[in-house]
Amino acid sequence: MNLDLNAKYWNERYLSDNFGWDAGSITSPLKEYFDQLSNLSSFILIPGAGNAYEAEYLIKKGFKNVYVCDFAPTPLRALKKRCPAIKEENLLLGDFFELDPHQIPGLLGGFDLIVEQTFFCAITPTLRKKYAEKMTQLLKPKGRLVGLLFDDPLNKDQPPFGGNKEEYLSYFVPLFDMKTFERAHNSIKPREGRELFVNMQKRDMGNH
């Protein structure tokens, strides 16, 4: 693959209106999941957040500690404009793989929940193992990674990069306990039958 999937590449896609992945509003599987959460103090991170309609939804519902990370500034500015209530310091403009949990304003001991949607498929597939490891670094013990992964081969030379359950489990099973890892039943129309809903809990490795 010759593409350098850096911040400039992604930001230019937003600037040139070339962002077909953007659902334009919160997607049904995540809305349904969020609607049964009750702890408004949970620390929640949305990485590779893009326009982050999910963050806006959570904040409007009263969740107080919602953070988004993206290295493209354009969508984060758009989020702040749509949803001024998001704290400036919760807009983490930078590389997800470089996030240091000790440097994130207000965060103590890691996130309770990290939300995945079309970020995993956007990164170079050789980084997938590192993605899983990074998630465990950012989550509290027993914290959860919840969201959607494409169950579709998709592209080999440019995002979105696809995959399947078996491949994905190889990255996550060593680090997480699987609560749900199955075909989503409530996908948005264009993704119907092509995505997995995943809910995994960071394994407590103990002190051995």
Ligand SMILES: C[S@@+](CC[C@H](N)C(=O)[O-])C[C@H]1O[C@@H](n2cnc3c(N)ncnc32)[C@H](O)[C@@H]1O
């Ligand atoms: C396909 S878009 C998905 C955006 C959003 N999750 C959605 O569902 O609309 C992928 C996003 O990940 C961001 N991104 C890709 N690699 C990143 C990285 N290493 N660190 C932070 N953001 C990254 C891009 O800038 C882009 O906004």
